[in-house]
Amino acid sequence: MADKSLIEKAKKIFENYLLRQGSRKTPERFSVIDELYALPQDEHIDVEGLFLLMRNKGYTISRATIYNTLDLLVECGLAVKHQFKDKVALYEQALTYKHHDHYVCNQCRKIKEFSDERINLIKDAIGIEFESAITSHSLVLYGDCKVTDCENLHLTI
Known part of the structure; x- marks a missing residue:
């Protein structure tokens, strides 16, 4: 079960980041936070996996929006991006991130x-x-x- 207070904290940090950057606060961007932070903390997911997860839940969101939002989340410290060998980039939540x-x-x-x-x-x-x-x-x-x-x-x- 997702920690609702953690998701709300992540959304507040993201909202402040977007305001400082002069970027738009769209519902689609915030839905990416909802779904990334609903995953178990040790879960790693790629853009395609997140896209399919969100589509199966009824979201209407493009892969490009997910890519761009994940990049923003990495920039503001809410996601960590990993590149393992020659595989696609995988992301994990970072708000309560402890180095591992x-x-x-x-x-x-x-x-x-x-x-x-x-x-x-x-x-x-x-x-x-x-x-x-x-x-x-x-x-x-x-x-x-x-x-x-x-x-x-x-x-x-």
């Missing part, structure tokens, strides 16, 4: 999120070595999971 890294199965394409403090230790050590304040990182591990008949699952991408 990803494991992607080469066969079924299932994405699993994980956090490991040791990665931050490595990041800090590299920052010291390069005399740099490292502000962010992205780590994606690819492997072959041990799920029986994995290659026939095609769960996420």
Whole structure:
């Protein structure tokens, strides 16, 4: 079940962002927030998946509007965009985003999120070595999971 207060908070942030940018506040743009934030927090979705989800719910929205709205959501910090290997971009909600890294199965394409403090230790050590304040990182591990008949699952991408 979607957290209504989270969705309302995201909409308020987006509304303020659009006002600052001088952009239009359209119902279609806000419907993208509704549907993105209705997904489980660890869900990753592409434009086509979101388009089909919204069409099946009766929305009349174009792919272009979804693309453009997701770009705006990334710009204002309400969505995170990921590019795994040579696949299409996937998006996830970012309002309550806690940094995490990803494991992607080469066969079924299932994405699993994980956090490991040791990665931050490595990041800090590299920052010291390069005399740099490292502000962010992205780590994606690819492997072959041990799920029986994995290659026939095609769960996420």
